[in-house]
Amino acid sequence: MENAEIARAFSQLADLMEIDGANQFKVRTYRNVARTIEGLAVPIASLRDEGELTRIPGIGKSVASKIEELLDTGALKAVQELQDKFPSGLLEMLEIPGFGPKKAGLVYNELHIESLEQLEAAAQSGLLRDLPGMGPKSEQNVLRGIELHREGRERALLGDALPVAEALAAQIAKVPGVERVAVAGSARRGKESIGDLDMLAVGEDPSDVTQFLRKLPHISEVFLAGDTKVSCHLADGTQIDIRVVPPKSFGAAHQYFTGSMEHNVALRQRAIRRGLKLNEYGVFEEGTDKQIAGATEEDVYAALDLPWIPPELREDQGEIEAAEAGELPQLVGMDDIRGDLHMHTTWSDAEAGIEEMVEGCRARGYEYMAITEHSQSLTVAGGLSPEQLQEQIAIVRGVNERYDDIEILIGAEVDIKPDGSLDYPDELLEQLDVVIAAVHQGFSSDADRITSRMIAAMQTGRVHIVSHPTGRLIGKRAPYGLHIEKVIEAAAATDTALEVNAYPERLDLKDIHCRLAKQAGVKLAICTDAHSVGMLHYMRFGVLTARRGWIEPGDVVNTMPLARLRRWLRGTR
Ligand code: DGT
Ligand code: CA
Numbered sequence: 087m088e089n090a091e092i093a094r095a096f097s098q099l100a101d102l103m104e105i106d107g108a109n110q111f112k113v114r115t116y117r118n119v120a121r122t123i124e125g126l127a128v129p130i131a132s133l134r135d136e137g138e139l140t141r142i143p144g145i146g147k148s149v150a151s152k153i154e155e156l157l158d159t160g161a162l163k164a165v166q167e168l169q170d171k172f173p174s175g176l177l178e179m180l181e182i183p184g185f186g187p188k189k190a191g192l193v194y195n196e197l198h199i200e201s202l203e204q205l206e207a208a209a210q211s212g213l214l215r216d217l218p219g220m221g222p223k224s225e226q227n228v229l230r231g232i233e234l235h236r237e238g239r240e241r242a243l244l245g246d247a248l249p250v251a252e253a254l255a256a257q258i259a260k261v262p263g264v265e266r267v268a269v270a271g272s273a274r275r276g277k278e279s280i281g282d283l284d285m286l287a288v289g290e291d292p293s294d295v296t297q298f299l300r301k302l303p304h305i306s307e308v309f310l311a312g313d314t315k316v317s318c319h320l321a322d323g324t325q326i327d328i329r330v331v332p333p334k335s336f337g338a339a340h341q342y343f344t345g346s347m348e349h350n351v352a353l354r355q356r357a358i359r360r361g362l363k364l365n366e367y368g369v370f371e372e373g374t375d376k377q378i379a380g381a382t383e384e385d386v387y388a389a390l391d392l393p394w395i396p397p398e399l400r401e402d403q404g405e406i407e408a409a410e411a412g413e414l415p416q417l418v419g420m421d422d423i424r425g426d427l428h429m430h431t432t433w434s435d436a437e438a439g440i441e442e443m444v445e446g447c448r449a450r451g452y453e454y455m456a457i458t459e460h461s462q463s464l465t466v467a468g469g470l471s472p473e474q475l476q477e478q479i480a481i482v483r484g485v486n487e488r489y490d491d492i493e494i495l496i497g498a499e500v501d502i503k504p505d506g507s508l509d510y511p512d513e514l515l516e517q518l519d520v521v522i523a524a525v526h527q528g529f530s531s532d533a534d535r536i537t538s539r540m541i542a543a544m545q546t547g548r549v550h551i552v553s554h555p556t557g558r559l560i561g562k563r564a565p566y567g568l569h570i571e572k573v574i575e576a577a578a579a580t581d582t583a584l585e586v587n588a589y590p591e592r593l594d595l596k597d598i599h600c601r602l603a604k605q606a607g608v609k610l611a612i613c614t615d616a617h618s619v620g621m622l623h624y625m626r627f628g629v630l631t632a633r634r635g636w637i638e639p640g641d642v643v644n645t646m647p648l649a650r651l652r653r654w655l656r657g658t659r
């Protein structure tokens with residue numbers, strides 16, 4: 087079981103206990119445990135093996151035994167008991183953005199509302215406004231939340247699904263009779279959200295895989311066991327389709343089941359124009375069943391007179407034409423990333439101290455990093471007063487003195503105020519190596535206003551990077567109404583980088599906006615916004631998103647060697 091899944095189980099427990107009216111202290115404990123586990127840099131299973139669970143801060147004997155229960159059985163009895171106690175529709179309400187267990191408990195106890203549909207009807211007919219702490223505006227929020235939830239419910243985040251897929255693939259690869267396993271589908275293409283997971287296994291007999299899956303605690307059911315395909319559900323409902331194929335068709339099947347559908351259709355037409363037939367078994371001469379390619383993806387593309395096309399580009403957005411012309415981009419990769427320029431510590435709202443973050447970045451082999459806390463107006467996220475930032479500047483400079491294998495830059499994630507000005511005085515900003523600017527408040531203002539706020543911030547000449555430019559949270563919060571083309575234009579004019587925030591629920595800029603930015607000559611900064619050491623690994627999801635936007639190393643500021651990065655940071659500022 088992944089740390090993220092274990093964390094989810096604890097936050098579910100906290101939610102259910104809160105509906106149940108449990109002691110607030112206990113509820114808070116489980117919520118904190120969930121946060122702690124999510125932020126751990128090492129797999130919790132390995133800590134358990136070493137008997138070190140209770141050495142994690144905030145984890146005592148009783149929580150440790152719950153973690154063991156999860157690792158052994160894949161679920162918590164306490165969660166199951168509470169789930170049985172409440173109608174399932176009530177549990178679904180917890181997934182409405184901004185709703186939460188307190189309100190769910192309230193509408194259940196006061197109005198006997200047991201489902202999303204009943205809640206929707208109650209909000210529409212004005213029945214919620216008289217409940218304590220609610221009003222007409224909360225009814226509107228509930229309705230908007232239900233809508234977002236319906237959009238988001240069907241799909242899992244890449245950041246949740248891809249690690250699960252890879253871990254499962256590694257396990258299946260060990261099943262006797264299975265030669266090789268690969269991830270396919272939208273997860274392999276690095277899409278921001280995933281409908282279901284697709285995998286391929288090279289082998290003779292799917293029943294070996296089926297039997298193995300039936301024994302895994304986190305697989306809730308194997309609902310299809312055919313001659314070539316096994317389908318199952320994870321405990322969280324995610325569907326996994328695993329096709330079992332012979333070696334001579336592996337490449338063709340990998341190509342076919344990676345998709346996208348649109349890319350496949352375009353390739354198949356290309357095959358037909360060449361007198362060939364393309365399907366999941368291989369490339370065949372039309373009219374005969376002579377296979378001319380199929381064992382590897384490279385062979386399949388070569389049979390169609392194309393170079394291999396990276397999966398992230400396979401959306402029929404011009405990649406086949408580019409491949410034909412020999413003009414595929416040389417996509418940015420994890421190896422090109424030399425540092426992470428956006429992260430938080432315990433100085434503001436994060437889990438780890440400065441030195442822990444430094445160690446985390448060193449372990450990743452980075453050449454440089456930047457500590458960038460929130461600014462003074464963002465009190466909810468522990469924003470630093472000018473005095474505190476002044477103090478932190480000195481401390482970070484001191485820490486940097488002690489390391490000669492990594493450069494620790496000091497920066498800040500500075501709030502863009504409603505008038506477009508920055509949340510610290512110029513004298514302070516001048517002392518920082520990196521200034522990141524972001525909108526955190528006043529999302530609901532209209533598109534013109536929020537666009538001009540952002541442009542005004544860039545025009546101060548003090549900003550290096552604009553963070554999470556559109557403000558969206560996938561499946562939770564729509565992007566700000568924002569004229570993205572104008573923001574891109576201003577970024578180009580002021581040589582400001584736009585961030586690809588790698589947080590799995592942000593991925594902001596998103597893929598197509600990355601491509602727009604590149605076309606306008608704008609530089610990107612791929613950053614994790616990590617709030618713990620474990621979150622430094624989110625870098626990968628940012629890189630995947632950039633790759634889907636055709637981004638090359640030269641488009642990304644944090645691929646530059648330190649000396650060049652410093653020159654860019656000093657710029658004309
Ligand atoms: P998802 O699951 O909604 O995130 O998106 P995908 O792309 O993983 O789609 P999925 O799981 O329905 O199918 C996996 C791949 O299999 C898809 O990308 C392309 C291929 N595929 C599925 N059905 C068809 C089909 O009817 N025709 C062709 N050409 N390809 C298909
Ligand atoms: Ca899929």
Ligand code: CA
Nearest residue numbers: 282283284327
């Ligand atoms: Ca599928």
